[in-house]
Amino acid sequence: MISSISISQIKYVLELAETGSFSKAAEHCFVTQSTLSTMIRKLEDKMDLKLFDRSKKPIRVTDEGQVLIGQLKVIYNEYGKLEELLQQTKEEFYGTLNIGIIPTVAPFLLPLFLEGLIEKYPQVNFGIHEITTNEIVARIKTRTLDIGILSLPVSEKDLVQKGLYLEDFLIYDASKQSVSKKTYQINDIDINRLWLLEESHCLTSQIEKICHLKRKSRISGNLIYNSGSILSLLELVNMNKGITLLPRLATLKKNLIDKRFIHDIQKPIPVREIGLITHANFAKKRLLHLLEEEIVQAIKPILNPPKKVKIIKPY
Numbered sequence: 001m002i003s004s005i006s007i008s009q010i011k012y013v014l015e016l017a018e019t020g021s022f023s024k025a026a027e028h029c030f031v032t033q034s035t036l037s038t039m040i041r042k043l044e045d046k047m048d049l050k051l052f053d054r055s056k057k058p059i060r061v062t063d064e065g066q067v068l069i070g071q072l073k074v075i076y077n078e079y080g081k082l083e084e085l086l087q088q089t090k091e092e093f094y095g096t097l098n099i100g101i102i103p104t105v106a107p108f109l110l111p112l113f114l115e116g117l118i119e120k121y122p123q124v125n126f127g128i129h130e131i132t133t134n135e136i137v138a139r140i141k142t143r144t145l146d147i148g149i150l151s152l153p154v155s156e157k158d159l160v161q162k163g164l165y166l167e168d169f170l171i172y173d174a175s176k177q178s179v180s181k182k183t184y185q186i187n188d189i190d191i192n193r194l195w196l197l198e199e200s201h202c203l204t205s206q207i208e209k210i211c212h213l214k215r216k217s218r219i220s221g222n223l224i225y226n227s228g229s230i231l232s233l234l235e236l237v238n239m240n241k242g243i244t245l246l247p248r249l250a251t252l253k254k255n256l257i258d259k260r261f262i263h264d265i266q267k268p269i270p271v272r273e274i275g276l277i278t279h280a281n282f283a284k285k286r287l288l289h290l291l292e293e294e295i296v297q298a299i300k301p302i303l304n305p306p307k308k309v310k311i312i313k314p315y
Helices: 007-019 022-029 033-047 063-090 106-120 133-141 205-210 230-240 248-252 285-299
Strands: 095-101 124-130 147-152 159-173 217-220 223-225 243-247 262-265 269-279 309-311
Touching: 007 022, 007 033, 007 063, 022 033, 022 124, 095 106, 095 133, 095 285, 106 124, 106 248, 106 285, 133 147, 133 159, 133 269, 147 159, 147 285, 159 248, 159 285, 230 243, 243 248, 262 269, 269 285
Parallel strands: 095 124, 095 147, 269 309
Antiparallel strands: 147 269, 159 243, 159 262, 159 269, 217 223
16 A cells, blocks of 8 residues: 555645645645645545545644654655755756745845746756745745745754845835935934835834834825735835835836935945755755855845945844
């Protein structure tokens, strides 16, 4: 019975257990929903055991399935190590690499390297998931995500962290009065016009209370907007002549950014460290290295972090 179980079936089971959704699991596994559902049901029939309670939304692992999930993870991880060793021996790149990336990085970093990466390694399936830091960490710990691209450091001790680059923050003040201003001090920021993302960075303790909160910004007397997208945030800041903090790569979006409204922040300049995280037992070392190289090479001609900086750590 065990010998007839495929590694693909194990992958499908683990992904469904993580997402609780056939459609999401199928998307992450690069198969159709019907294929994933059929293969899991065949596995259950072979085992004569129901792994999932399909009557629940989201779908839940049964008590019997829960007993097996841990061992299936071990099998899948060991298979990954074997596959990586085989690729090294043959000097080839193939397989699947699922990458999670936070929303404040994704729309600005991905266009710099992703297309070239896909063309260079056609035998590798790249799955890109724009999700929050907490989701990335959770999915890497459960091994349903291979690599995370996010702001470092993260507090989880069992994850491997690798810095890629430092990115400085700038002030974007969409009011006409800001045009003649060059450098901002923290005290220059009008808190009443400040817009922040749900997941942002703090500059100093002076504005710590309004950072890293699910800040609700009032547009008018009867509308409150809770922004989680940096692109949506930029549109709203422009519309309401507001102020926000932007990572430097975001300021390259010429269709949304008026360069007259971009201002440096007085030293020490706040920067964030963007890097990669993986599980301690992550096996696809060569794929990790090639991703690291592609990002660093794409960023090198664009970012030149200033001296005398203050690294802002995420919460």
